[in-house]
Amino acid sequence: MTMEDSTKVKSDLVQIARLALSEKTDDVRLFVARLVRQYRGSEPALAEQLDNYLRTIAPSGASSFMRKESPPAQRSKAGEATAVPVDDESRLSLLKIFNEGPDYPKPLLDASVEQPLAQLLRERKQIKKLAGLGLHPTKSSVFVGAPGVGKTITARWIAAQLGVPLLVLDLTAVMSSLLGKSGANIRAALDYAKRIPCVLFLDEIDAIAKRRSDESDIGELKRLVTVILQEVDEWPPTGLLLAATNHPELIDPALWRRFDLVVDFKSPDATTIEAAINRFLGPDTLKFEKWVETLSYAFQKQSFSDIERDINRLRRTLALGGGTPQKLVEDVVTHKVTELGRAEQIEFALLLDSQTSLSQRSIHEITGVSRDTIRKHRKADSAAASRSRTRTTA
Template structure:
């Protein structure tokens, strides 16, 4: 045997002995981690061996019994995230991670919400000053509001401002396991978050309450709410517990009371919609400059998530030149048109006519209001093409 191959086989022998020792100790997690290390080590020099080891590693993951609730999730870069819990039966991840540590654009929010979110962040950043006076920072907050207004986004923003990933508890996964285990699942996930001083979001927290209507589940759900009550009460200063819901009426009042702060999100106002349109237009802002007011008027009442969807469709249409700008604008606000009452549509048409950027013909196309009606309310049409590109 040459010196090289002798050294090599000694390496393999000692790895084998170590692997056997770990397997004998019945520490499945350590065995798996060691196997993963061996696969990396031998991938270049012994590809066949590495791929066979890889198969054994995979089979340990799928065959594992469902006795324990906590299992390792998929490996990720952050060491604290390397052991994210998954449900023992379904193997669904109990916690999802949003990693915006590289930075995230701030959400567009009315002042009151912006200030509340800002306070949560500042208190964390200056927690030592608070601690010196024996004061705890806000440990828990519940974000309430209609869909698509930036609740989840604000939670991501808070975490990213604090240089952390946002952990989101997947309540569907928590509740997907066998009856009787959901309480354990919930506790395991929450304990894990507490241990790592995470920013944890309980998204759609009403999911727990909603299921209460299902009689067969009632005992189980009561237990879940009890777990939740205890956990919110005992949440440590080092962690931050956020919850979000668009059904505040479904959240147990006892649970509701336990959050340190309630942040109310409303549907966006006109100013926010204007800012959002400009942001979502991105590099195309210049192209659509003379249409921004029209879009803002036409998209009133939409959530920012819907505004984003409309603007993205508009930009795609423009990039691929699927139709004229007028047509694209009109279909961007078309969706909303169906929700507008006749009076609201007339108002929109009058506003647009007064702004003088578009001909009555164009306004009529966009709003569905007859040209005569527009003229009756707003006077004659501006000179053709005025203000148009």
């Protein structure tokens, strides 16, 4: 068993123990059903044993077998109630539904991302005007970027701006253990999304739309690519189809041509990182005001989700009396500086020297940059500034 497999097994054990000790019987059965599908290929004996328990041990106090409460029915474009589709085997809903209000916060985005999204929203809000000119709005877009850069949050914000629910395809439910059923599940989910006012979001689309030249995939997955291609081609202009991927190199090339818009979510720049830090600090912003630039440098190359996690940990520690703002920032910086290259460490040391009251000894302990190096660069910067003033005076 690999380390990754061992970690997954431990995680599964913790999850099922938590559900069992919380006496969430229905959730335990649903989780075991997922394990059956997960291990059916790699551990068939284990999967069969788990499946037998599901079929022979009746849920206590339950009148139905392995059923999960479905999300409330949505209204079709004609105003009729329509039930959310489920997988026939597990009874899991194929779609997760998010209904955000108009006050859902705007995600922090780079200018290169904001511009195409603003255009997309303008088009979607003026469909009738475009139709009068014989034009269709952007009906599909794929978001590309590393985990944590805001792809999913952006999809939720777009749906909120348009005043419609966001439907997220649940791959756990869609990927049925029955041969040929996964494609039918995807068609059912997408057909449902076509009938109601909504934004449909296909997260991790590379999992179901891999290159058909990948010999490691079975025919079932290759057929899913064909299903996705057909659905994107036939997507109605009355709806918006969004997708996201962390691995664009895995996606079948034919799919790229089907999407009207490709949006590249880059790692946040310094300005955006500062804005993120101020937002995540919330009511503690003033306490860390003079350290924001330092934190911004420490968090370079980090995703929004990583920054939010670290800032929240910092705030919790402060709230529980775990140190002063300066000491907490120093701890964050000391941890993050090891991820920087040598040139970046020197630049960071000079920033700390000019922007903080830390001694050069403390800066050396934090960054590993010697005091001689700091003094040498400080003299060089002072000389350069002096020459610049002399030229300006002349």
